[in-house]
Amino acid sequence: MKHRAFVGLFVAAVLSLPALAQTDSAAPAPTAATQPAATDQTTGASGKQPLQTETREGFWGRVNPFARKKYVQRQTQPIRDRVNELDELTASNTKAIKDTDARAQQGIQLASAKANEADQHAIDAGNKAQLAQQTAAQANTRIGGVEQVVSNIDQYKASNQTEIRFRPGQAVLSKNAKSALDDLATPLKDQRGYIVEVQGFSSGRGQMAIATSQKMADAVVRYLVENHDVPVYRIYVVGMGNAPTQSASTEEDTKGKHTSGGRVEISLLKNNLEAMASPSTAPAAASQDQPAPAK
Numbered sequence: 001m002k003h004r005a006f007v008g009l010f011v012a013a014v015l016s017l018p019a020l021a022q023t024d025s026a027a028p029a030p031t032a033a034t035q036p037a038a039t040d041q042t043t044g045a046s047g048k049q050p051l052q053t054e055t056r057e058g059f060w061g062r063v064n065p066f067a068r069k070k071y072v073q074r075q076t077q078p079i080r081d082r083v084n085e086l087d088e089l090t091a092s093n094t095k096a097i098k099d100t101d102a103r104a105q106q107g108i109q110l111a112s113a114k115a116n117e118a119d120q121h122a123i124d125a126g127n128k129a130q131l132a133q134q135t136a137a138q139a140n141t142r143i144g145g146v147e148q149v150v151s152n153i154d155q156y157k158a159s160n161q162t163e164i165r166f167r168p169g170q171a172v173l174s175k176n177a178k179s180a181l182d183d184l185a186t187p188l189k190d191q192r193g194y195i196v197e198v199q200g201f202s203s204g205r206g207q208m209a210i211a212t213s214q215k216m217a218d219a220v221v222r223y224l225v226e227n228h229d230v231p232v233y234r235i236y237v238v239g240m241g242n243a244p245t246q247s248a249s250t251e252e253d254t255k256g257k258h259t260s261g262g263r264v265e266i267s268l269l270k271n272n273l274e275a276m277a278s279p280s281t282a283p284a285a286a287s288q289d290q291p292a293p294a295k
Contacts, residue, residue, distance in 0.1 A: 048085075162266045181220065184268060196236070
């Protein structure tokens with residue numbers, strides 16, 4: 001009987017030892033007040049204090065061979081929480097890095113597009129400036145040409161001269177005279193910058209000679225206007241009578257030579273307006289300067 005009681009007490013003691021060890025191991029970890037050295041440690045990536053290592057071993061040491069599932073879960077729960085916090089922090093940082101990279105790429109693309117647009121604007125501005133410079137140069141050239149034309153518009157030079165002779169006391173154009181006038185007036189069609197000077201000369205004296213010379217000059221003007229459509233405003237006519245001719249030699253006769261018959265001198269005078277308007281137009285031939293008199 002005593003032997004059975006002793007065996008029962010021994011079995012009860014053995015069964016109570018794991019419970020006592022669990023109780024010792026489940027004792028609360030020392031707080032920050034009991035561990036002053038822990039306050040000197042820096043915080044981790046999660047912003048919390050690092051996990052503290054439990055220095056108390058208990059009855060079974062650091063490893064309890066009789067630990068239950070709830071005990072293990074209670075011991076590992078802080079670790080799981082900290083791991084989850086680190087995963088969340090890593091995911092948040094990854095997302096922030098991706099957002100920052102996306103914004104940076106967008107900013108780079110926008111800056112590149114703005115730079116390309118600015119380059120295009122600069123190229124367009126350069127082209128417009130070059131075009132404006134060319135236009136200004138052309139305008140200056142045209143202005144210079146216009147100034148030259150305007151300055152020389154009233155400076156006429158003799159281009160062709162023809163002399164028409166009349167029989168005494170008559171003011172009728174002969175066939176040769178009409179042919180000479182045709183040769184003079186035909187090239188004048190659609191031309192500009194010319195005038196026709198018609199001077200009539202007649203023998204005799206006084207008003208009678210002037211009137212006769214005026215009639216012969218009017219006959220020439222009438223033929224040019226009616227047959228060649230020469231504008232009247234381009235013709236200057238005057239009856240000189242028996243005035244001295246301009247062909248008189250001043251060395252031989254300072255008083256000049258008077259005409260001995262009826263004749264009309266037609267002089268074609270031109271300025272450079274026609275040459276500026278149509279540079280390809282050739283001037284009158286030099287052989288027409290002094291044609292033979294028409295009788």
